Amino acid sequence: MKKIIRILSEFVSARWLRKWNSREKLEKYQDKKLEKQIKYFEKKSPYFMKHKVDLNDFFMNKQFMMENFDELNTVGVRKDEAFKIAIDGEETRNFSEKYKNISVGLSSGTSGHRGMFVTTDDEQNMWAGFILAKMLPKNKLFGNRIAFFLRADNNLYKSINSFFIKLKYFDLFQDFETYVDELNNYNPTILVAPASMLLVLCKKKLDGILKINPIQIISVAEILEKKDEEFIKEVFGVKMVYQIYQATEGLLGYTCHCGSIHLNEECIKFEKYYIDEKRFYPIISDFRRKSQPFIKYKLNDILIENKNRCECGSVFTRIDKIEGRSDDIFFFKDKSGKLKKVFPDFIRRCILFSEEIREYQVFQVDFDKLEVAVLEIKDFQKKEITKEFDKLFEKLGIEGVKIDFIEYTPEKNVKLRRIFQKIKKEL
Numbered sequence: 458m459k460k461i462i463r464i465l466s467e468f469v470s471a472r473w474l475r476k477w478n479s480r481e482k483l484e485k486y487q488d489k490k491l492e493k494q495i496k497y498f499e500k501k502s503p504y505f506m507k508h509k510v511d512l513n514d515f516f517m518n519k520q521f522m523m524e525n526f527d528e529l530n531t532v533g534v535r536k537d538e539a540f541k542i543a544i545d546g547e548e549t550r551n552f553s554e555k556y557k558n559i560s561v562g563l564s565s566g567t568s569g570h571r572g573m574f575v576t577t578d579d580e581q582n583m584w585a586g587f588i589l590a591k592m593l594p595k596n597k598l599f600g601n602r603i604a605f606f607l608r609a610d611n612n613l614y615k616s617i618n619s620f621f622i623k624l625k626y627f628d629l630f631q632d633f634e635t636y637v638d639e640l641n642n643y644n645p646t647i648l649v650a651p652a653s654m655l656l657v658l659c660k661k662k663l664d665g666i667l668k669i670n671p672i673q674i675i676s677v678a679e680i681l682e683k684k685d686e687e688f689i690k691e692v693f694g695v696k697m698v699y700q701i702y703q704a705t706e707g708l709l710g711y712t713c714h715c716g717s718i719h720l721n722e723e724c725i726k727f728e729k730y731y732i733d734e735k736r737f738y739p740i741i742s743d744f745r746r747k748s749q750p751f752i753k754y755k756l757n758d759i760l761i762e763n764k765n766r767c768e769c770g771s772v773f774t775r776i777d778k779i780e781g782r783s784d785d786i787f788f789f790k791d792k793s794g795k796l797k798k799v800f801p802d803f804i805r806r807c808i809l810f811s812e813e814i815r816e817y818q819v820f821q822v823d824f825d826k827l828e829v830a831v832l833e834i835k836d837f838q839k840k841e842i843t844k845e846f847d848k849l850f851e852k853l854g855i856e857g858v859k860i861d862f863i864e865y866t867p868e869k870n871v872k873l874r875r876i877f878q879k880i881k882k883e884l
């Protein structure tokens with residue numbers, strides 16, 4: 458009951474109550490909230506208790522977060538224990554295990570370095586209420602069936618299920634054939650998947666195998682390219698494709714009903730580190746998340762700002778594009794010679810199993826050949842990476858892929874793609 462009330466109250470606040478008609482008012486609200494948040498951390502976070510944090514010259518990033526994980530979080534979670542829980546979940550595909558009533562998730566973000574995040578039950582309920590408030594269609598609030606395609610079924614994503622809405626989770630690990638009937642029967646009204654998976658579903662829809670007719674399509678976890686967006690719109694006959702810009706660091710942005718991505722300035726204060734007139738790196742301070750401080754935290758995504766006010770009337774920063782997260786799908790042959798898709802997230806994960814890796818690229822140069830480039834790679838990391846790929850391939854029934862370790866030399870002035878498919882694109 459407590460859970461439902463929490464979700465509902467957040468839903469109502471986020472859908473109808475929290476509104477700002479000017480930037481000034483919004484910024485005042487954020488500063489007040491942030492001040493309160495810091496005070497909270499000064500009482501609950503060992504790191505903030507020990508160090509006097511001056512916001513003018515304090516910064517965090519993923520590396521800092523991981524190095525000071527035990528001291529930063531306010532819920533007494535130790536990194537090594539939490540990590541073990543998260544890894545066990547990934548291996549057994551059983552994600553219901555909690556540690557001290559806290560859910561642990563791993564991220565394989567695009568910035569290289571592996572991240573770990575913790576959330577409490579309360580934060581999960583809030584997240585569910587918030588996301589529903591932002592994503593449910595205007596004219597159909599109740600009775601929606603959501604189909605969620607994700608790599609890991611973190612507890613975070615499950616919290617929607619028991620409410621006035623249905624949610625079914627589809628594991629990206631499985632073959633399309635294994636769940637196509639289930640998906641057709643379920644007939645979701647809302648489809649949530651990484652962009653690359655949406656494209657796969659489009660093709661199945663065109664082939665006539667997939668018969669679903671969602672009224673809302675939401676792209677998550679990867680960047681949605683313009684041409685792909687057009688294709689998805691056409692195939693499913695929807696007016697637009699929504700995007701959720703979510704990372705370990707939180708729910709950073711989402712598409713409004715007019716089709717623009719806005720930063721989530723309702724929960725996070727964004728500072729902008731500009732690299733040209735429109736492009737910037739966001740520095741975020743989350744003033745709602747209590748379990749793990751994200752204060753003056755530098756993100757590696759490059760955002761392209763649109764300075765024109767959106768028709769929806771929102772005062773939140775409008776984003777034209779999130780750069781630097783577009784990766785490719787890889788294709789390998791299984792034992793029977795059939796091509797199997799492997800999503801970028803799986804490839805990233807093999808690399809990020811090794812803890813100290815920051816800069817890397819993986820190229821597929823042939824159906825049976827990968828090239829892995831890691832900055833200053835050590836021998837034990839090569840072994841770990843090879844072992845992870847072996848495990849992945851075994852799971853997917855893929856054989857005989859050779860891995861070469863090459864020097865890390867990213868091309869200058871070109872958008873960095875970490876997972877890069879060099880064989881012919883249309884397969």
Ligand SMILES: [Zn+2]
Nearest residue numbers: 713717767769
């Ligand atoms: Zn808008």
